[in-house]
Amino acid sequence: MKILDKYILKTFLRPFVATFLIVLFVLVMQVLWQTFENIAGKGISLPFILKFLYYTTLIITPQALPIGVLLSSIMALGNLGENYEFAAAKSAGISLQRLVRPLVFLTILLSGINFLFLNNIYPYAILKQKNLYLNIKKKKPALALVPGSFNSDIPGYQIKFDEKYGEEENLLKKVLIYDLSGNRGNQKVITAERGKILSEEGSRYMTFILYDGYYYEEHIRSNTPLSKRKKMPASSATFEEYELNIDISDVSGDSGLTDEKYKNSYNMLSLNQLKDTIPDLKASYDETLSLRAKNIYSSVFAKELYKYPDSLKNKNANPVILENFDLKSQVSILNSATTKTSRALNSLKNNMATIKFKRKTLNFFDTEYYNRIAFSLSCLILFFIGAPLGSIIRKGGFGLPMILAIGIYVTYFFTNTFGKNLAEESSISSFLGSWIAAIIMVPLAILLTRRATRDKGVFNTDAIILPITNFFKKLTSKKDS
Template sequence: MILYRYILRLHIGPFLFSFFTLILIFLLQFLMKYIDQLIGKGLDVWVIIELIVLNLAWIVVLAVPMSVLIAVLMAFGGLSANNEVTVMKSSGVSLYKMMLPVLIVSFLITWLLIIFNNEVLPDANHRLKVLMIDIHRKKPTLTLNPGIFSTDVTGYAILVRKTHEHTNEFEDATIYNYSDPMKQIVITAKKGRISFTPDYKKLIMDLENGEIHEQDAENKNIYRIVKYEKYRVVMEVQGFGFERSSGNAFQRGDRELSAKDMLRIVDSLRNIQRKIYESLNSIALTNFKNPFEGKTILPTSFYQRPRVDSVSDYEAMVSASQKLISLNAILKNYITQIEYYDRSIDAYMVEVHKKYAIPFACVVFVLVGAPLGMMARRGNFGVAASLSLAFFLFYWACLIGGEKLADRDILSPFLSMWIANFVVGTLGIYLTIRMGKESMIIDWYSIKEIIPPRIKTWLGIPEEEILTDRYAR
């Protein structure tokens, strides 16, 4: 038990370090992608914090398996580099016993991640979608550029000649009011000040020293001019305030549902398909009969033409052709519906299997990470990060490619999501068995010759250390 605790303790530090590093990288990638949609919106700080927290849900799902792989590579690489593996083997501790506590913990992490995928992730994804829709719906804060008409407020066109950057004041304004179609109103002002009500539903413009020109749209002879010293214009606005939608305002997609909910939807879709097939069978039994049964108008050979001896025979032929055209349209409609439900079922089943396949990668990465770390004989972060990145890119490419193949009905949803686990797991079992029988060490000297100097420095592989390993062997 002391040995097991020691091995597990070696994994805690690298796991936490890589976990928080990956979260930071994914968050930066998200902010760089959506920063242009957030800047200038005038969003509250708590809205930005909520947006980041909600994005942490899908980031955790990706970061945990990759952190497990990095931690296993660094821990077993450090054990091998310090010759602790040799000491353990000489004491009768096999590689399988060394991996046993890590495998048990990986199964525990897999179970917790499955619960997270079904209980936390769907609600977080749904709230994130609603929040992003609300953010996109919010207009930027109203800005008045000198000499340019602003039409951000519905029913108004606002032109100012001069603005003050540090205040909400402006000078020489002209406001065209189109809110009332029966009147044409033009308001001028020497100076003014603009502000919003606390709920951002109304725009207030306090004007000074100007005129109001009003003309009736029906009677052009009625024209009124009013001079004022102070005048307030209140405009109804929409979208300038951040308004939250209710949680049930939008229908949930497949990534916003738990596996149980999606399986329930799949069962209902299959019931609909079953009813369509029953309708097809009834149509086949009632309509696919010989309309000329008992008649001799049909040709007996390829070179003969149909015989039409009476008007009734001709009407039977016309009726049969129309019936066949109608049946063809009905069959095409049913086939289209079946194909649509097949695609929907595959899409839901892909997400169901993904909720279990990605967490199970923690176990798979332990199988492949432990022997690889011992073969590499290096416990630094650069080597572990590079090896784990290569495996995770392969794993993620298999997931994306499998999803595309499942959508095209080339692979089943189960195989498309689990094929990466099968491939990496098989490789891990093979490497584990080989490492349990003999010593396999990666030839860093051969790899060094094809690695560019900058990457070699980033990986933390000194030139003299590589040469020392080469001659030591």
Template sequence: MKKIHLLLLKSFIRPFLVTLFIVMFVLLMLFLFKYIDDLIGKGFAWYTILELMMYNSATNVQMALPLSILLSTIMTYGALGENYELVAIKAAGISLKRAMYPMIVIITILSVAAFFFSDYMLPVANLKYYSLLYDARKQKSADLLPEGVFSTSFPGYTIRVKRKDPDGQRLYDIMIYQKSLNGDNNNTVILAREGTMFRTMGDKYLVLRLKDGVRYEETASENATYNTRQRLLRQRFKETETKFDLSGFKLARTNESEFKTASQMMNIRQLRHYLDSSQHSVDSNVMVNYKLVTPYIKYYSIPTQSKAIKNYKTFDPKKDAFQGLSLSEQQMSLSSAASEIRSIKDVIKNRSDRYKGDSENIRRYFVEYQKKYNLSVACLVLFLIGAPLGSIIRKGGLGLPVVVSVVFFLIYYIITTIGEKSVKGGDINKYLGMWISIITLLPIGLFLSYKAATDSALFDMEIYKRFINRVTAKFKAKATRHTH
């Protein structure tokens, strides 16, 4: 029995590692295709890109792990069925359920590990990934002086280079506008026929070595009072150097504490604390809303009838509500009522907008809270689908198992995404929306497990052909009887 268990484990571990690597690689390529324009050409160090890819790979585990488990289990049991090893196991008197015990143990361990990963490591990876990606996307381009464009990359300067060599070091027809100290006017202009560009040690400065040019500068005269452009200086040069500060082009990291309040950056304990405190705040605000609206509601007490007054004017609800009031009193009543209504609407609208925002935040954090558990259960359910499906299909390798696993994973992913969006929008019950994919796929897994345990030829096309032939034969027989 131990040899059979070792056979199953060895048959599973290799496809699992291979499929996990392939899925992670595909998801990483999708990340690069999506953000390639935000990363290329900004002068990042190689380890910055590598760090970003590593954090992205960690965030992709929650998608890659269920798909890898589904695909590897279909491949494992499909290969065992294709090589008649499952037949030999059943011939030895070992049922499929008993043969699946070691696999169930391994998948359970992976599910528990996925839970701890999503609770402890994933929030940290999300924090590192999103903060670094945010800083990388807002980083300035490393192409400081593009051809034929007035570049304002350096504060206080506007530079245009008409043409550059392919290596990007030699420049031609250079024009530099330098603003004054107050930043109002371009008081200095430098024109050069050609020049070279290089960086100093440590990339602290960019140096432009200009040749064959002229410098124009407008300054104020000694006794200038209101006009600051009374003196023009012109200086020709054979060679000169201009230095620009590059400190603004280095990757500036934002403080990670600014991202910690996002739902993806929290573990279960933090999410539970936020949900409890937010729900308590919403409930208390409801009581505050009642206290704010109550002063606008006026109650009038009707005095008892006096014995001295013989005739009382009765109010007829069928008539106008302003009966008995003069025109000025009616106008005053309408104006007062409209003013109070506007005040109540303003109070309710502000409180309503706040309530909607708090409710949306609660639903968003609830989604992240449930996803911690959903990942582990999804691994078990997809294994429950993959193992019997592989034994029924009896095909190993990367052919039919890949197609079947992708179809089931797409069903799982689409239903999960729709459920999450419905929960965030408040269109469905929170628990039903978060677990609807599990509720949908679990019966399918149980049905496939039953069919595999009873050696059902669920995907045997010959059975369906014979069934179709019998049905068509019956229809033909009925048609011939009606003709006769």
């Protein structure tokens, strides 16, 4: 390796290591702010907290790597331009392409590493982190209860409260509990101004102690007709303190923190596993559509519609079909058509949720497959944006390069996320949704690279300003004459 290549690599690697670690730390802390407060200080041991932190770091690494490449390429090439090393290289007959050649090979290597991360380590880390977090919530069921919405993690109950506070976050405000354990609907409702959760690790019961509340229960037997339900008795009472014991053995069980029960999520699979799973999901989705279509076809008796031979056609028949029948038959036909149409529409409405769920599940797997490949090339794409941009602006350090890098990556990441969301909602294809960020960024990379090799600025302002100034100069010269 030549001395020049070593120097260029050294100029790039120093800021790359620093920026990569800084960006990784910031992104990990951002995730921890959202989840760490739910497990810290809740009796969870330090080794498991460190495991959660470790898996989070592995998940964030593929996102931090492209940002590090982008920022360090702008800084490295900006420093070379700011210190007039570009001018010295050009005077020696060394082109920009020759200068960045070792960095291109390094970036290709980093893209390969990013691909290996996304295909092997990222699914493993998602698998471990999600199962660890869910097992922690099972060991501490109170952690699974979230304020502001109905919680259905505990079988047989719907629990809602406005706020969870206290040192152990086991004190509740404005509690609403629907007891569905009898499998007869929400016949038992409990409300309270305040409440407290008591649970011990390993216990099969979670105890709610409620204060200043109201209790209501309907005593309805099974298979009671709707006309008689309103006449059935009900009991209600107010209370100052009420104790409710809920069996959570199905939730907590005897599982440990290292158990892995969730393994088939789309982001827990490698590319080969996704490739094997997608055809099965596609076949299941197509089968669902086919069954629904056959159901509608048979319900409207479409098979009874057939063409008559020309010799059997009644030439005196009225083109308006209903006019060929008497009034009673017309009413009967219209009623039958209305009934069959309503039946078909109800069938569509009842099956719409199932069809949408299957389609969205398929989109998740499909989009994840293409996005793994597309996002692994983000290092290479962002390098060909950052390197020419750094040589054009000729500014090093963490000032302007940091601002430019953040703006470019936010645009890239937002476009990628926007494309994925559209693909998941079936607005565009999964392939286009995954590659839309690259489709937008590659032309920008080509434009910047061409302008940098020709030693031009980002925008040719003279092409816009000079015609305007010449026009005003001609006007002033005519007035003077």
